Amino acid sequence: MRVWGGDQVRAAVAESVAVLRTAADRDWDGVKAGRLDWTCRETAEHIAGDLLAYAGQLAGRAQHAWVPFEITFDEGTDPAGVLDVIETTGVLLAATVRTTPPRVRAFHPYPFRSADREGFAAMGVAEVLLHTHDIAEGLGLAYEPSAGLCADVLARIFPHVRPGPDPWPTLLWATGRGAVTGRPPVTGWRWSNPLVLPAGRLALEGVTPAAAQDLAAGGDGGFVWLGDRPYDGTREVARALREAWYAGTHRPESGMFAVVREDGRAVGSVSFHGVPDEEGRTEIGYDLVPAARGHGHATAAVTALTDWALSRDDVSAVCATVEEANTASAAVLTRSGFVRTPVEETGPAPERDAEGRPLRLYVRRA
Structure with missing residues (x-):
């Protein structure tokens, strides 16, 4: 998967400034920015402030x-000077993103209290795209950013939003700035950086739709894999995540997580098979690359994900099905606190897999 972030921040800023400089000789203080309560100048200052803040958090x-x-402008700074500051803060964020290791995370409140370099880059790009739209609307300028930037932002920090055929109108709709036929108006919104859960010497890193698309297509999903490639089951789950995203049913808290060691190498995945049902039951699955097996990684990952799931108000039981002959997987579940349970006690569950092999159900309850 290509490294994403720094170049995209620079591209978004360049597109923005090119449009806004055409109106740099106008009064930005007396004009509201689109539907915002801020003036065009205040909105431009907000863009620069966010770019600097994201660079500071990450650095x-x-x-x-x-x-x-926070950033402070010299008294009397005109719109052209404000745009100079946006360009400068864009360079600072891009440079910070490029020089930050991939597994480093820093505080951001929405929604899981942290973001990595790609997340901060995506948030920076989103701020530039959306607030340039606001300023352009206020000043009566035509502005439409590149579709690729919009699609990339949606795939990284809007995992709950079903992608549409045209990424820019979809992003505007998702942030309450526009309408899309067949979709209800958005009155409140937040983007969503991936959840990361500690699991002893491991970390469970939420997989974004962007990473899932790359994994499904045979890529690495932005992870460095032990053995140079993920196990086939990880790619299958990535395809399922991709399809759920296309359908608008993907929820990151009930999605897929890469299992990453302290040395930064991904060794497998653990995932939910969808959102909890009406009874609060949810199912998980997991796999490891062959070279990582036998070291307790599966038990640590399953235990951490199950502990977190059962701490949620919407989950009452976590289930897993394994082949009857797969004693190693059954042992992982047992060590993680699961109990083998008759199917009829928990609800519908397959008794055999697609090839007719008998399955056994394991459950851990809150």
Whole structure:
């Protein structure tokens, strides 16, 4: 999977500034930015402030709160000067993203309290695209960013939004700025960075739709895999995530997680098979690359994901089915606190897999 972030921040800023400079000789203080309460100047200052703040969070590795600083413009700074600052802060964020290791995370409140370099880049790009739209609307300028940038943002920080045939109108709709035929108006929204769960010496890193698409197509999903490739089951789950995203049913908290060691190598995946049902039951699955088996990684990953699931209000039981002959997988579940359970006690579940092999159901309850 191609490295994503720094170049995209620079591209978004370049497109923005090219459009807004055509109106740099106008009064930005007396014009509202689209539907916002801010003026065009205030909105432009907000763009620069966010780009700098994201660079600061990521560079300083802030873990618990926003770094307490903000940008201040010199008195009398005109729109052309404001755009100079946007260009400069865009360069700072792009450089920070490029020089930050891939597994590093820093504090961001929405929704799981952290983001990695790709997440901060995607948020920066989103701020530029959306607020340039607001300013352009206020000033009466034509603006439409590249479809690729919009699609990339949707696939990274809008996993809950069903992609449409045209990414820019979809992004505007998802942020309450436009209408899409067949979709209800959006009155409140937030983007969503992937969840990361600690699992002893491992981390469970949420897989974005962008990463799932790459995995499904035979790529690495942005991870460095032990043995140079994921196990086939990981690609199958990635395809399922991709299809759920296309259908608008994917929810990141009930999605797929890469199992990553302390050395940064991914060794497998653990995932939910969908959102909990009406009774609060959810099913999980897992696999490891062959070279990672026998080291307790599967038990640590399954235990961590199950503990987190059962801490949620919408989950009452976590289920898993394994082939009767797969004693190693059954042992993982047993060590993780699951109990073998007759199917009739828990609800419908397959008794055999697609090839007719008998399955056994294991359950852990809250």
